[in-house]
Amino acid sequence: MNYTVRSSSSDSVFLADFHHVSTIGATARNGVDRQAATAEDARTRDWMSAWVEKHGFDLRVDAIGNMFACLEFVADAPYVLIGSHLDSQPLGGRFDGAYGVLAALFAALRVKESVAESGQMPRFNLAVVNWFNEEGGRFAPSIMGSSVYAGLFDLDEMLAVNDLGGTTVAEALTDIGYAGIDTPPEAVSYAEIHIEQGRILERERKDVGVVESSWYTQKLDIDVLGEQSHTGATAMADRHDALVAAAKVVLAVANVVDEFDDEALVSSVGQHVVEPNSPIGVPRRVHMVADLRSSDPAVVRAARDSLKAQIADIALAHDITIEIEDFDIRDKRYFPEAGVELAEKAVANEGLSMRRLETMAGHDSVAMNHRVPAVMMFVPSVDGVSHCEREFTTDADMLRGLAVLTSVAHELIRGELSEERDVTIWVGRSVAEARMIAGAPTNAGMSA
Structure with missing residues (x-):
């Protein structure tokens, strides 16, 4: 699919929106405190809801509070999901998670515009997701919303989890108005971009990291x-x-x-x-x-x-x-080799440098990689600092990541990661089987 991206003006709008969202729950030292299902989290969700309505997406909220901004191109087709999370750690950083959601929203908007201009219908639909309680600071375990979606956690058990004050997830979601009843879109693949939360990319002066496995x-x-x-x-x-x-x-x-x-x-x-x-x-x-x-x-x-x-x-x-x-x-998981290569090509097409690495931290992509083929990418973190108010990633690095995610999303809705070997036999496999399916070498070791 050939597509045109008008990035110069939308880049500035993306940065303006990102820095605006960073004011929600802002702390005195330039961080944020938006723990799951708090008033601050609700304000961020309300911002996303308004953005979705303004740009003509269809919003769905499921029973665990996951938010899906859906674009239907093909009736009854499954969805490529892209996104991350808007909740934060207590006194956390403003980039962790939120960058991935904002980048996904703008990547989806660019895809929507290019599909309309080209008239070429993709194979799959597209949805941006804000996963509930990725951080796990208020409600344990972490990576809750995506794990429920992926079938790793039981919905009723997670709704019954309580915080230190005795409030359950179900009560908290009701209190903020995000106890959803919608059926979530059926995923065919998933992609996420995130800050690295480490120093490898910064130390080696690489623009983008492509994740091949998780710890x-x-x-x-x-x-x-x-x-x-x-x-x-x-x-x-x-x-x-x-x-x-x-x-x-x-x-x-x-x-x-x-x-x-x-x-x-x-x-x-x-x-x-x-x-x-x-x-x-x-x-x-x-x-x-x-x-x-x-x-x-x-x-x-x-x-x-x-x-x-x-x-x-x-x-x-x-x-x-x-x-x-x-x-x-959480088992060690290998991302599909086809997805790694797809991301590498997107990075190369943008004229950027990259390297493969592992993720030491858990992410929604790790949970989703149990259900569908997933792609995970990193942009650099200054000093490798994360879960901390001084967490920082430059505007330039965020824009590079946005461009790469946009390219990946275009390829995914074309069906580039949805061949039978990547979807129907991916779910429920052991690590050894997943390695074989992904094409990972059997003696693969730590690459980061």
């Missing part, structure tokens, strides 16, 4: 159960301090990476809930979630086993109980 992720739900007592009146020998034991667990999680090769494993504990959280009360309970990630699933499993043994020793030494449950395990 294996394992979380541990850890409950440290001690005994509440008086901070002044209880002898040290008589205390069962859950927080002291929890501090040693945190250190164990941090230090477990030293048991493996450099850069083979990342680990963290990002959230604590301390009870009773009183200045004169010895803590009786600490709840935390540990996060382990590696390109090699065997490394994560070995780290998990090591941590469980260390945590058992900590519990014994402090005469307390520590309960551990496996949580939110």
